[in-house]
Amino acid sequence: MEFDFNFMIVALKAAIKFTPVSLVLAFVPLVIGIILGTFVAITRVYKVKVLCKLSQIYVVIIKGIPVSLILLIMYFGLIQGFDVIAELFHWTIRSKDIDLIYVAIIGLSIYAIATISEIIRGGLMSVDEGQYEASYSVGMSKTQTLSRIILPQIFPVVVPMLCSSLIGLFKGSSVAFLISVTDVMNGALITATGNYLFLEAYVAAAIVYWVICIIFERVSYILEKHLKQYGKGVAL
Amino acid sequence: MGKMFDFKLIFKDLPQLLSCLHITLLIVVSATVIGLILGIVLALFRLYKIPILSQLATIYISFNRGTPMIVQLFIVYFGLPSVLLIIGIDINRWDKLYFVIITYGLNAAAFMSEIIRASILSVDFGQTEAAYSVGMTRLQTFSRIVAPQSLLIALPNLGTSFLGLLQDTSLAFTIGIIDVMGKAKAIGATTYHSIEAYIAAAIIFLVLGTLLEKGFILIEKRVEYKKVSLKL
Numbered sequence: 001m002e003f004d005f006n007f008m009i010v011a012l013k014a015a016i017k018f019t020p021v022s023l024v025l026a027f028v029p030l031v032i033g034i035i036l037g038t039f040v041a042i043t044r045v046y047k048v049k050v051l052c053k054l055s056q057i058y059v060v061i062i063k064g065i066p067v068s069l070i071l072l073i074m075y076f077g078l079i080q081g082f083d084v085i086a087e088l089f090h091w092t093i094r095s096k097d098i099d100l101i102y103v104a105i106i107g108l109s110i111y112a113i114a115t116i117s118e119i120i121r122g123g124l125m126s127v128d129e130g131q132y133e134a135s136y137s138v139g140m141s142k143t144q145t146l147s148r149i150i151l152p153q154i155f156p157v158v159v160p161m162l163c164s165s166l167i168g169l170f171k172g173s174s175v176a177f178l179i180s181v182t183d184v185m186n187g188a189l190i191t192a193t194g195n196y197l198f199l200e201a202y203v204a205a206a207i208v209y210w211v212i213c214i215i216f217e218r219v220s221y222i223l224e225k226h227l228k229q230y231g232k233g234v235a236l
Numbered sequence: 237m238g239k240m241f242d243f244k245l246i247f248k249d250l251p252q253l254l255s256c257l258h259i260t261l262l263i264v265v266s267a268t269v270i271g272l273i274l275g276i277v278l279a280l281f282r283l284y285k286i287p288i289l290s291q292l293a294t295i296y297i298s299f300n301r302g303t304p305m306i307v308q309l310f311i312v313y314f315g316l317p318s319v320l321l322i323i324g325i326d327i328n329r330w331d332k333l334y335f336v337i338i339t340y341g342l343n344a345a346a347f348m349s350e351i352i353r354a355s356i357l358s359v360d361f362g363q364t365e366a367a368y369s370v371g372m373t374r375l376q377t378f379s380r381i382v383a384p385q386s387l388l389i390a391l392p393n394l395g396t397s398f399l400g401l402l403q404d405t406s407l408a409f410t411i412g413i414i415d416v417m418g419k420a421k422a423i424g425a426t427t428y429h430s431i432e433a434y435i436a437a438a439i440i441f442l443v444l445g446t447l448l449e450k451g452f453i454l455i456e457k458r459v460e461y462k463k464v465s466l467k468l
Contacts (some may be wrong), residue, residue, distance in 0.1 A: 003318070064442035066406035069417070069434055076424070076431040081241060167302075174304035175407070185307065199314035206303045206311060213302035 007197050011188045011204035018187030019208060021101065025173035025183060027235045028105050030166050040117035042146070045124045055117070055145030062114035071107040075179040078103055104176040113168060119161045123154030156227040165222030167213050176211070184208050243446055247434035247438070253436050257444075259333070259415040266337045268398055271344025271369050278349035283356060293349070300346030305339075312339040313411050336408045340401060340412050347397050355390035356382060388459050395452035399445055406441065416440055 040059070043051040062070070082095040127150050135145040177186045185205045192201035281293040300308065313335045317328050319371030327334075359382050365378040409418035418438040 009339065031278070060446070061442060064445040065438045066403040066441060068406045069438045069441065073431060073438065076434060079427075080431050171302075171304040174306050178410070187302070191360045197312065199318070202307055202310045206299075206307045209304055209307060210299060210302040214298065217302075 004197050004200050007191075007195070008204050011191045011197075011201040011205060014191045015170070015184045015188040015204050015208045016183055016200075018184050019212070020150045020201040021181070021187075022170065022173050022185075023105055023212075024058065025108060025176055025181070026166060026170035029108040029112040029169055030116075032109040034120075035117035036109075038117035038120050038151075041114060041120040041124060044117070044121055046142070058224055061115060062073075062111060063118070063140070065206070067111050067172050069106065070111055071104060071175055075100070075175040077168050098182050100179050101176075103179060104173070104181045107134045108169060108172060111172070112165070115160065115165055115168075117159055117167060120154070122161075124150060126157050127153050159227055160220060160224045161215065167216050167220075168192045170207065170212065170216065170230040174205075184213075199220055237255075242429060242432060244427050246436045249420070249433045249436040250439070252344075253416050253419050253433070253440055256414055256416050256419040257440065259413065260402070260405050263333070263336055263340055263408060263413075263415065264398070264402050267401055268340025270337070271348045271397075271401075272394075274341065274345035275348030277350040277351055278345060279356065282353055297349060300343050301350075305343060309336070309339045309342055309407060309411060312342070313379060313464040321382075330389035332363065332411055332413055335387060335411065336405075336413055340404065340408075342395065343404075344394075344401055345445070347400075348394065351390050351397060352386070353392040354392070354416060355386040358389055359385045379454070386456050391459055392452070392456050395449075399448055402448065406437075409463050 029115045040055040042048075044059075046052075078098065079095045084097070085091075086094060109151050131153070132145060132147055135149045140148070159218070173183055176183050177189070182190070188201040188205040188208075189198070192198050254345055278293045278297065281289045284290075313332070316335065316338070317326075317330075320327050335349040363385070364377055367381045374379070405415060406417045408415055409421055412418070414422065416437050420433040421430075425432075
């Protein structure tokens with residue numbers, strides 16, 4: 001079997017066309033993960049009653065399960081369970097009306113919240129205890145302490161890790177093809193269904209993923225350098 | 237479709253899935269072994285800055301880190317037979333399991349070489365100088381002084397990468413391997429109760445992952461103890 005270079009270009013074009021879908025699948029869970037992950041991390045650091053235990057259980061369970069399983073469980077939960085619930089409440093929508101990209105986004109967000117909350121928790125713990133004490137002693141409330149003193153300080157620690165978590169999510173979004181979301185991977189594969197040149201399609205998808213990941217890495221590197229300078233300024 | 241969720245089915249599926257657990261473990265363990273050996277070689281290429289090989293290793297590692305596991309799996313599955321056919325080896329009849337092990341091994345090699353490289357670099361250069369000054373050769377210095385120290389540093393990260401590998405094996409079923417995930421898919425296809433089977437698989441991954449994590453923490457503690465006693 002010869003490697004069909006021309007067909008790879010065709011698949012590459014198709015894959016590039018679906019890059020926005022993969023980017024959405026990476027960025028939306030990242031944003032949701034940062035917002036809710038911070039919340040989860042704060043409940044754990046401040047040892048909020050009940051919530052602390054709940055978030056601990058959540059993180060342990062989600063981190064222990066592969067992303068592909070989370071997505072598949074949600075997908076089959078949707079097609080097995082949603083119609084029953086919809087009938088019960090007399091909703092007019094059925095599971096087949098729901099765009100599967102939402103399932104993928106929710107599934108990846110569930111995963112992102114768990115991993116990002118661990119990153120932010122690590123950041124919060126890395127801030128010296130004295131900082132909390134100092135801001136309490138000048139009369140700041142807990143929320144003020146967090147938003148004015150602690151969160152700005154964890155930025156340089158957390159941002160590089162968030163970038164690698166973004167790369168992880170971007171690569172993880174390829175799993176969405178299991179529930180037939182048309183992302184970079186499926187976009188490239190669809191072109192190959194007619195002529196069975198799957199290898200070319202996969203190589204095309206790999207090139208797209210690779211290039212975008214390299215761009216992410218570069219941006220992360222620049223950001224890291226920038227934030228390091230900022231961190232030094234604070235220490236002075 | 238449309239069947240109600242049956243809680244009891246999860247427990248009925250568990251023994252069936254556990255009967256396929258050895259395939260998952262086989263993939264993880266053999267990939268780790270391949271990854272460690274190849275990873276050390278790649279790390280040494282980059283550390284000693286061997287021309288051409290070092291650059292090739294960098295590209296190889298970047299490719300493995302920058303593309304999803306599943307894409308690599310299919311590239312090896314579809315591409316390796318044609319590549320090897322050029323040099324006259326026919327592997328079209330090979331069991332799919334070999335392709336999976338090769339892919340995961342190659343992938344693990346990239347990640348582990350980075351861990352190994354970082355851990356070797358973190359050993360103070362004074363150690364190497366001291367070893368040279370007492371008349372050790374390069375090989376002796378590496379095997380007796382640098383390698384044991386860097387191994388202690390690398391161990392926690394290698395544990396993490398082992399756990400990551402375990403989770404990644406959940407993708408092997410896409411090319412038709414009957415491991416825990418593949419079995420879950422098969423059960424789902426015959427009984428139409430996919431979600432119960434996948435939840436059972438999730439439980440297996442969760443329990444196995446937690447146990448392994450606990451094991452690694454134990455090993456780390458022992459190593460920590462050794463590190464302290466070395467310093468004394």
